[in-house]
Amino acid sequence: MRAVAAAIRAAVARRRVQSLVVGVVLLLSTGTAVLGVGLLVVSQDPFDNAFARLSGAHATATFDADKVGADALAGTATRSGVTAAAGPFDTVLASLQRPNEPEGRSGPPVVIAGRAEQNGPVDKLSLDSGHWLTGPGQIVLARGSGPISSSVTLDLPGSPSLRVVGVAHSITGTASAWVWPTQDDVLHAQGAMTGRQMLYRFASAADQTAVQKSVDSTVAGLPAGALRDAQSYLTSKNAADTGVGPMVPFVVAFAVLGLVMSVLIVANVVSGAVVAGYRIIGVLKSLGFTPRQVVAVYAGQVLAPALVGCLLGVPLGNALAMPLLGEAQEAYGAEASAILPPWVNVTVVLVLLALVGAAAVAPAWRAGGLAAVQAISVGRAPRNGRGYHARRALARTRLPRPVSFGLGTPFARPARSVATLLAVLVGAITVVFAVGLTSSLNRVVDAFGRSAQVPIAVGMSGVVEFGGPMKSPASGESPRADPATVRAAIEAQPGTAKVMPVRTVQVPLAGVEEPIAVIGYGADASWLGFELVSGRWYAGADEVVAGSHLLRVTGRSVGDTLTVTSGVGQRRLRVVGQVFARENGGFALYGADSVLTGLTTETRPDSFEVGLKPGTDATSYANKLAEALEGQSVHVEVRDEEFSSLAIMRALVATLTLVLAVVAALGVFNTAVLNTRERTHEIGVLKSVGMTPRQVRTMVIASVAGIGLVAGLIAVPLGYALHGVVLPVMGDAAQTDLPRSVLDVYHPGPLAVLALAGVLLAVVGAMVPAGWAARSGVATALRSE
Incomplete structure (x- = not known):
């Protein structure tokens, strides 16, 4: 031993x-x-x-503070079926404005909750950065609530300004920001839409019906109308799963x-x-x-x-x-x-x-x-006769002698060469697949964002109710923004190319838990950049195109007729096409402005989408437009948002591709080292008869370049096929069909270049061993055997 x-x-x-x-x-x-x-x-x-792990809330219940007191709400925590509860937390609906933003550039209204504990019995918050609240004058923003700044100003009476101390995340999105419970100038602002929030975990919450029954039994006995809304955790779960x-x-494919x-x-x-x-x-x-x-x-x-x-x-x-x-x-x-x-x-x-x-x-x-x-x-010598005929055949070609010698080397060790070929093949497939996947993800971003066609969006403050008019979140009165004035200001701006008035009504639809959006456009909307998956664009007064996600979830298809009902009336709308779109989480119908007739009494647009002339800077345009609209209750948005999940996917693709390419190159490095060691004596003989170091380097690189070329040629169709398999599966997982522009990303020219990916991996892996062989001395090489 x-x-x-x-x-x-x-x-x-x-x-x-x-x-x-x-x-x-x-x-x-x-x-x-x-x-x-x-x-x-x-x-x-x-x-x-x-x-x-985070004790997420099965239900986030919002109550009218004028109709039910805090003590009564706290008592609901002991109701039958409630396993844990947190609250009540005072809430307010307000918009946030960052420093240096022009008046009017504040975002839409968001829920701000008064909460002292980061980790309570329900809804433990994960802190992304900074620290949790320690007292009044501070605010913690929710992840994804917009750009992080040192402070924010709220559009409430007195315009209170708060210092941003951290960024946190609620697994079910219970609030968009949190302040100290005694921040009265925010939570109890005069005239603001205030409320109280309770967070519940239930013994029975397997599906939406169970959650609703648990909520009903928990709030039973409270004053009529006290419960404004109860948001189920299943909404967040479905969004996260999607x-x-x-x-x-693609993670499985890369793994x-x-x-x-x-x-x-x-x-x-x-x-x-x-x-x-x-x-x-x-x-x-x-x-x-x-x-x-x-x-x-x-x-x-x-x-x-x-x-x-x-x-x-x-x-x-x-x-x-x-x-x-x-x-x-x-x-x-x-x-x-x-x-x-x-x-x-x-x-x-x-x-x-x-x-x-x-x-x-x-x-x-x-x-x-x-x-x-x-x-x-x-x-160390390969078995006699291995690769002899192949090397003789290559020697008879017009290729330079170092190249022909190198190309014949793999035939001497066929098993090793096949293993190296397979390793390089996997690396090259990864590169081909990654290039296609990245291109597809980029096109998804373009299709969802439509920022090339509609770089600017102007929204009027307010909330869309079921078939009703816009309401101000603070006062309940009609918003101050006048659509005609807003449109005139947009059209007067240098750089404006096109303006599209938009009206939106939220309506229930059988088969969908949350309300869907019926969006009406006040003019020809063909320039807005929507990607058709199938069918055609709407033309008639009762025709709509539907989000692909909506059709997938409801089991409907192009040609079906949908009946939508609001508090005002009912419409039967025929689906003539499906689009790849993200408005309202993909649950949206798009049509002419006339499709909203009978669904709402409001005739004014609630937002505008703006196309710009070539060469116009969107950020500069938005700032100038916000200044022109000062005094109007609007928010001007530059539609350059990055979709976090897609950005993370692209980062994963790039990193995984780099790691696998490095590993593949290392496999080539190993093969080149072994081949060079076995041929040390042969290299010494070749050097003694006049082969230069540069020719030796060329010979060693050629010994793996042929393997890389074969691997690259095979990798192109395999990578193409892998992309064709994985992309539809990704679409199915997201419950949406994909347009051809997302699927058809490979073209002959780039594919020809990608065929060289195997050669590149092989050459990179062989560079160091080739340098060693070129620098080795003749006497040392000849003495090695």
């Missing part, structure tokens, strides 16, 4: 390059595997896990690609290291080592650096993975950080070490069965 241990230590020390390669490959493979498995883990029921759903398919590549490269590196040591195996046998001891020596000499690589790869892999996992968790609606369960790290290390052992034992066992003289005579 001591002889075996001594042989292992000597082999590791003597084969420093081999040990380094094995260690680095395992380090990166461990990191890749940890990242892949970690992403898969956090993709499993992310909302449910976060909801349970947001995370598209992420899971599988990464794991497959890690397995291929580890097996290739380890088996190649054993094959390269056949001569030493013969020496060991001549010294009396048994076949089992030979296997133990060679398994040990690769397991030792592999173990070091794995142990270093675990913390490195976690360090690389945690930001991505944190972003993924944030996209899933959980905390902006993520901790991998320990079993992930342990499992990855054990599996990779088992793979290393298996990859080392098989060739070592074969070599251990050879006679000592045969093993020594075989040495």
